[in-house]
């Protein structure tokens with residue numbers, strides 16, 4: 213792979229610098245300049261992919277990380293949602309019609325589902341697609357103000373196509389949410405087609421380079437052939453047929469992006485923030501550790517290590533978990549394509565849970581990295597603000613995190629209920645079929661197996677207790693919906709415990725798979741630190757049923773602190789191992805050459821506010 217991170221031929225790095233490194237500074241641009249600059253880079257990116265024959269997905273993703281550092285371009289919704297939905301939900305004929313055009317970027321599409329009044333509650337969406345057998349068209353309409361499509365990336369100014377999720381009506385009957393391919397703009401003038409009102413939704417917390425937009429339909433007709441018909445069809449005479457029992461097949465695009473977000477957003481964002489903060493902490497010297505001795509690297513303060521090394525361990529854990537999540541997605545998706553849908557519920561649950569768990573942890577971790585960098589961490593030059601606003605969007609899009617945890621909890625309750633009725637669970641929930649051992653095997657050795665077993669015990673206990681509490685609530689007269697709501701805090705915590713165990717288990721399996729003993733030992737330290745910090749931060753969960761006692765918790769704390777000094781010698785190497793190019797980091801604090809102060813001063817002098825400007829002089833006179 214030409215551009216794969218790691219062992220890149222030097223000339224390729226020079227190529228990246230030439231192509232994308234020397235451009236205008238993102239931090240000195242207005243929102244409109246950032247958006248326009250992103251479009252220029254999108255065009256350049258597409259031309260470069262063609263010129264250098266970049267078709268390998270990993271190459272394109274790596275190249276994308278250089279072309280759009282810590283930002284989403286309009287290629288995100290196009291390549292991450294529009295094309296995958298066409299491929300997953302379109303008939304062969306529809307795939308042949310639209311996918312080649314989309315892959316050549318002759319059409320640019322987005323995924324249009326959320327409305328002004330609804331995002332989470334998909335069944336509450338109001339946009340209608342009413343079939344007219346006379347014209348053999350679907351008439352798309354926004355019947356209310358709240359039904360205006362709102363948020364889709366690229367919808368404001370860029371995309372000329374979109375997949376619209378709308379309620380299918382035939383002869384007055386509502387068949388539920390279905391996907392429709394809609395041309396939004398003229399391919400000649402790029403003007404919105406008649407019957408469509410479109411625009412950008414305005415400035416946001418981040419995502420400056422994407423024109424998230426709104427779209428209002430006014431009885432807009434599209435051909436019958438534009439409903440994606442892999443799993444269900446509408447015949448010319450209006451007859452509705454379907455080949456799947458599961459109505460959730462149309463929700464497939466969301467599972468795909470959720471599965472990708474774990475690695476692409478949470479994993480990458482936290483790893484970059486750790487790289488910046490740990491490299492800078494090795495450069496920054498401050499205060500006095502010992503009288504009449506030089507100022508120490510701030511990375512030598514135990515408190516600085518305590519801030520950053522658990523996050524480094526978490527970054528490795530999320531990275532490995534994201535890789536595993538992708539593997540599971542593609543494996544189960546292939547099974548589904550062959551008609552085996554048994555694992556779809558588990559895929560939905562684990563992708564929902566891990567997307568929520570890892571984006572929340574990553575957002576929290578990126579902010580702690582900023583805080584660990586003092587004043588310069590608060591400067592845009594650190595790169596950390598941009599990394600944060602880009603990553604934290606992942607807590608909301610593709611399913612708001614609380615809602616996603618509840619979806620995961622719903623699956624866990626189904627599985628746990630099945631176990632009590634004799635069903636044997638498998639896959640990521642197979643442990644729920646085991647008897648919960650109350651015997652804690654943790655010793656001062658803190659083997660990875662004993663640590664993973666502690667997280668298994670915690671998850672199994674919390675899931676069991678959530679289920680029992682749900683039953684008690686119902687037994688005391690609450691209806692199922694109220695019982696669920698009155699139990700939802702407990703349910704989200706049980707889902708988080710499940711995801712936490714899953715992440716520790718993945719990390720343990722990766723460590724055991726490493727053959728090089730030196731690397732194995734270092735990764736084992738990180739996995740131990742991840743687990744010990746998890747136990748300490750959630751100690752109530754581990755002592756509540758007497759699984760751990762105070763003496764064991766004291767051992768946990770001591771081991772945690774001793775690991776900090778054991779990891780210190782390898783900390784910078786461990787972030788260098790992520791192999792982020794300086795252009796991908798977008799950070800003066802995290803530069804590979806460590807030349808921070810000189811470049812910070814150079815950068816500041818270039819800021820537009822330092823350009824001689826009469827108006828400002830007049831204002832200040």
Ligand SMILES: CCCCCCCCCCCCCCCCCCCCCCC/C=C/C(=O)SCCNC(=O)CCNC(=O)[C@H](O)C(C)(C)COP(=O)(O)OP(=O)(O)OC[C@H]1O[C@@H](n2cnc3c(N)ncnc32)[C@H](O)[C@@H]1OP(=O)(O)O
Nearest residue numbers: 272276287288291292332334460463472476560609610611
């Ligand atoms: C830049 C690229 C350059 C080129 C590089 C090469 C490109 C290659 C391509 C690869 C690209 C990689 C992609 C990168 C990704 C990272 C980049 C990020 C960029 C992101 C930009 C932002 C994009 C954002 C998009 C959006 O936000 S789209 C809108 C998302 N909206 C939601 O998620 C809504 C959330 N709500 C819901 O999903 C549902 O309402 C609900 C699940 C909450 C409830 O649904 P419902 O009420 O219908 O269901 P119930 O709760 O009653 O449950 C009923 C049963 O159905 C099951 N269920 C529910 N959902 C699903 C599902 N999705 N699948 C399967 N089953 C599902 C429940 O489990 C219930 O089952 P049960 O009855 O058995 O319990």
Ligand SMILES: Cc1cc2nc3c(=O)[nH]c(=O)nc-3n(C[C@H](O)[C@H](O)[C@H](O)COP(=O)(O)OP(=O)(O)OC[C@H]3O[C@@H](n4cnc5c(N)ncnc54)[C@H](O)[C@@H]3O)c2cc1C
Nearest residue numbers: 323324325326330331332363364365605609610611612614
């Ligand atoms: C950066 C970004 C990009 C986006 N891109 C797209 C896109 O390309 N295409 C697209 O269609 N959409 C897109 N979206 C929209 C996104 O999918 C929705 O914002 C998201 O699904 C959350 O839905 P909502 O806005 O309705 O939040 P709400 O659900 O209104 O969330 C508000 C609060 O209500 C709570 N809540 C809601 N329901 C429940 C429940 N059942 N139980 C407990 N609490 C609940 C939530 O937990 C949250 O705390 C994007 C959003 C963002 C921020």
